[in-house]
Amino acid sequence: TLGTLNTGDLTVNTSGGGALNAGSGSITLDQANALGGSFDLTGGATRIDNTKTASTTLTLGTLNTGDLTVNTSGGGLGLGNGTVTGVLSATSQGGAITQSGGLTVTGNSTINAGAGDITLDQANALGSTVTLSGATTVVANTKTPTTTLTLGTLNTGALTVSTSGGALNLGAGSIGGALHATSNAGAITQTGARTTSGGGALNAGSGSITL
Numbered sequence: 001t002l003g004t005l006n007t008g009d010l011t012v013n014t015s016g017g018g019a020l021n022a023g024s025g026s027i028t029l030d031q032a033n034a035l036g037g038s039f040d041l042t043g044g045a046t047r048i049d050n051t052k053t054a055s056t057t058l059t060l061g062t063l064n065t066g067d068l069t070v071n072t073s074g075g076g077l078g079l080g081n082g083t084v085t086g087v088l089s090a091t092s093q094g095g096a097i098t099q100s101g102g103l104t105v106t107g108n109s110t111i112n113a114g115a116g117d118i119t120l121d122q123a124n125a126l127g128s129t130v131t132l133s134g135a136t137t138v139v140a141n142t143k144t145p146t147t148t149l150t151l152g153t154l155n156t157g158a159l160t161v162s163t164s165g166g167a168l169n170l171g172a173g174s175i176g177g178a179l180h181a182t183s184n185a186g187a188i189t190q191t192g193a194r195t196t197s198g199g200g201a202l203n204a205g206s207g208s209i210t211l
Contacts, residue, residue: 017061022046027065038080041065045086050075057095067107077113079103081122088126092116097134099124102143108152113137118156129171132156136177141166148186158198168204170194170211183207 017037081101
């Protein structure tokens with residue numbers, strides 16, 4: 001357990017996973033790393049760049065961090081499960097972005113998979129605004145019946161989003177495929193103009209729909 005973990009100009013190559021625990025200190029691994037296996041992260045502001053090659057993947061385990069920034073250069077990016085107390089920024093440059101369990105994020109989330117798919121289909125609680133760029137995209141914000149989902153600017157393929165009763169704001173932007181939005185009685189709204197090319201379905205149950 002360290003106050004601050006920073007590799008400086010070193011790169012880190014591992015094959016067996018592990019855990020990085022800085023307590024309340026920051027974690028900064030911002031070089032062209034190749035961290036294999038699954039890594040649990042505990043710390044304050046945390047950055048992991050797993051960008052050694054275009055196929056280098058990054059698999060996170062259990063998270064308990066402040067602001068979290070994670071990057072790959074084309075490899076898959078698994079966001080694991082747990083809590084980010086702050087802002088989440090995840091960029092994969094074409095790799096699929098997935099998760100192994102529910103995520104709670106208190107700040108804004110920016111999820112950018114480039115041409116890759118985004119599949120966040122667990123019982124999440126992504127707070128504030130969620131900005132999405134990717135191909136086929138699924139986001140379930142269903143941790144509790146009152147968990148809301150507010151989307152920001154969209155640039156996705158087919159988009160499926162859901163809440164378990166909380167309000168669902170569809171944001172603004174472009175959807176290059178079908179849009180399926182389900183709120184289970186939460187109001188469905190938007191913040192700006194949106195282009196959708198593939199039809200779809202909006203289901204608010206007993207809730208209102210205002211587009």
